[in-house]
Amino acid sequence: MTMGLSPRRHATGAAALAASLGLLLSGCSGEEGGSGGDLSAPGPEVLENLDAPVEVEFWHSMDATNGQVLDGLIEDFNAQNEGRIEVTGSFQGDYDTALANHRAAIQQGETAELVMVFDLGTQFMIDTGQTVPAQEFLDADGYDTSSIEGALLNYFTVDGQLRSFPFNNSTPLMYVNRDAFEEAGLDPDAPPATLAEIREAAERLTVRDDDGNVVRYGFGASVYGWFIEQFMARAGVPYCDGANGRSARATEVLFDDPKVVETVEWWKDMIEDGLAVQIGRNTADGQAAFTSGRAAMTLESTGSLGGFIEQSDFEVGAGYFPLVEEGDPGGSIIGGASLWINGEGHTEQEVRASWEFVQFLLTPESQSVWHAGTGYLAVNTEGYEGEEARARAEEFPQFAVAADQLADSRIDENTAGCMMGVMSEARAAAEEGWETALTSDTPAAEAMSAAADGLDTSIEEYNASVE
Template identity: 40%
Template structure:
């Protein structure tokens, strides 16, 4: 009897262990069925943030094995500072949107997986991506990040104001000499002599200074504009490009025909929307906002960035941001990041992104999408940015340096003083160059570059 009971107990234990084993197997299977979760940090607020949210939601719906958690991290400067803090405790994102001027820092940081690695492993075809945009984010033929939101500066102008001033609204200024003449005709004063409409305006923004250096076909920093290796000094003070930009800027404001609304880009934009300035420089990324803000008050025209007289037209460099893969040492997360990147630059998503924002597509195939065709039909002003990009030589890539955010602040501070008549253009160039060079030297010494 004892033997029989013992046999039943042993049998029960065996059956239990079998079921327990099956239970563990099911648990493991369920665990493996869970989607790979990755964190995406971005800097898109307002309408652009809403568009990003929808794109991420659509990705998650169509990729059941991946879940992207999108998290807004504030403006570009705020986001990259948060990344620096997060990397110290290994708690950063898996993929991050970083502005163009953060490129050299991201390369030097060692925190990332170059996108070129994924491209090579998969033999991914990049031929549909815009070559000028790829060029900016590539160093020594290696693509470090995936272009995403891209823009260039263009000139917005009030076609109705042009007509009233006797100017051809279909023939906006192409050079600064033409712009000076047009600005003089467009400037209006009230009975007391106060300016009621400036002919031209431009916010004190370091990006514009950089673009006008590029427009002259000149480098901003040495070492191949920071592309053959990390730069050691600026070039704009040696090649004459910086002085040319600042002399023209000062001349326009001093003439009384150009308004100076300071560093706040919104202040300059609002002056244009209110009809208080007839021409102004700004990113194509805000085209939709400008058209909405103007409404039916007047017709908006767009034109390429003005060239300098008797100077080679070097085109423009791109602005905006790209997507970076953060090295997590987790191959599954890295694969998921790559799938997400490819989705975000697909023709369908880029056409949607461009039509809803003002950034232009990073892939040429987006122009075949009906939503993009409809967008261009509704907003023909957008074509200016596309044509300007395609007309720019591949050499107009723009500079790379790790202290770019600081350099912009230095440039803006010095221009501000110049326009307040506290500095000459010559002193402004020297002061800015000296300060930026000091920052570059300190960074290189601290990082042994």
């Protein structure tokens, strides 16, 4: 049983979706691009004296084991609210597909009451003006967020307001083959912390046969744009201008920063020197290289930890995502998705019922079940003390690394992540520049600059559609 594997974006759909978002927004009116309806948070009194249960349709991207765990939580909530609220979960495909479906639903005026949208869709969701800001519910109910993970609140807070509710979130880690480390005389409890240290360890971990062919590489990971964002956050540099789009709407991406160029050059040298296996952009290939023993170290989401443990014939270790170089501040970017409550076109009862369900999902009890069953972070940090989470941590102490990394992360605009309407397209562009540098004679600085410059038109068109 594979646990905690996050839905990935499909590059073929990401660019097409990003290119079409402006068409939807240009047809909207209202303060933030929506139709200008009442987007306030109703109080609990609207659920009194109901003639029938309030129906809440919940669009999400959780399938397989993750979907089963989510279905169990929905069933528990419905049982506790029988005759009052009835939540129906509806799988909408991967993150890109789900957002495309929601975009179509907005055009048709038939949105679900509650939608799960991945992190890259945050600016778009704000610009549509269809949802009730999460902050409205917090303020109306005096909801205490002190136990909610600070790094997650930081990411989804824009202009001082929490815009959506973090839920299925993760962060990337360094994974190591503990058996290989011990065989090479390395300490698996102290995995490499910088790129230089990874290379040093890879020189000892790489194994060749008598003919000089590599049997096991020291390192191997996919060319995944999320990792670029992570390296930049840990180096304390912004991904886009306007303080990562937090103080002003972003007008350009900055992933041609010297820190990124240094990382791409390091990556290419590792491949050329036979210390790292060349993976490409398919994340499944990167995961397979590690679980098969082909690469002794890799980078992947915390959501992959459960699968790594179950699919590997060796003991899996985990450490913090590496720094570009020693002395970097060491922030951490989150991934995954958050929950948005649609207000436009929905009754006060439906809006309030959706909030009641979200509150249930954020309880320590629900978060304990969610974290233990999927490997996603416990949004409510008290969830780690739950029976299910503690049993999971006792069996697999590697799960604690992700929580520790977030707890140690700096909270600022760089770790908040770039807020931009075409983030899906930006991530794909970063991957294209990165891969070009790895597979051609194009210098890393030139490849990354060309990729960044190539986004200018898309950013300008998107911004023009919402200004």
